[in-house]
Amino acid sequence: MKILTIMGGPRKGYGTIVMEKLEYELKLLQEVEFEYLYLKDVNLESCRGCLNCFFVGEEKCPFAKDDRNEITDKINEVDGVIFMAPAYAMHVPALMKNFFDRLSYIFHRPCFFGKIAIGICNQGISGAKYITSYFNLVADSWGFNFVNRLELLTVPYGGAEKKMTTKIQKTCKIFLKALNGQRYQKPSLGGVLAFRIRKLLYAKYWIDENNADYKYWFEQGWLDDDKKYYYDVKIGVRKRIIAGLICALVKPKFKHLFADDPELVIKRYMKLESLKF
């Protein structure tokens, strides 16, 4: 079992102390390979917002040759990922935000199905809840099965270690249970809906063979008539009916939005020509 911890803080501080404790507790329960990826030590240029990754392909990112692909390769090799960062100004530190920005194309082209993720944030006073819920959102959108959020107050007041140990042990159990269990979970209504709406978009309104999203969705077979979700899984009738109804409501909007040639719209969008006041 391989686990990768993506460390989003700019120093080896309390976050490292906490993660080393979690690694220790995890290894008491089960033999696992545990690797740390410190974003502070990798070469990941800041996203410049060119939109190439979204529409042309991630290989057309002006910084495609920095460490971005090594990071995604690492994620592809492991069974579980831990997103870990301290609270900075009520959010993740800039390093981690840039990591999410640089990998933003994965929101459009999710690829980490069958992998388990958890999110951990250490804070001084407050903000950690927003951050772990952000980790949850990103991980879900990228295809992970996100199973646990852990917020820790890493201030050395009396008894802090004991409280943290209990929480860390609980997280280890949840993480391992998910790693050893059924990795491909039944999706939520929101998950089914996100799939169905995007399928509708690429199957009917945004058919552009030069578009990276369209190509990916097509190649994955997600645009096939019988595809109900990214992977084969039973989806309840209620979720299917609600998703179907919402898609029917969205159709006229798509018809209106994509009345122009989609390729032309994207070209204008990428050149900042879409808004002319």
Ligand SMILES: Cc1cc2nc3c(=O)[nH]c(=O)nc-3n(C[C@H](O)[C@H](O)[C@H](O)COP(=O)(O)O)c2cc1C
């Ligand atoms: C620039 C900066 C911003 C911070 N913002 C917050 C914050 O919004 N909320 C909070 O609870 N703690 C905040 N803190 C405190 C850190 O989250 C806290 O000290 C944490 O334990 C640091 O983790 P580290 O030792 O792994 O770097 C901030 C610290 C720094 C340096």
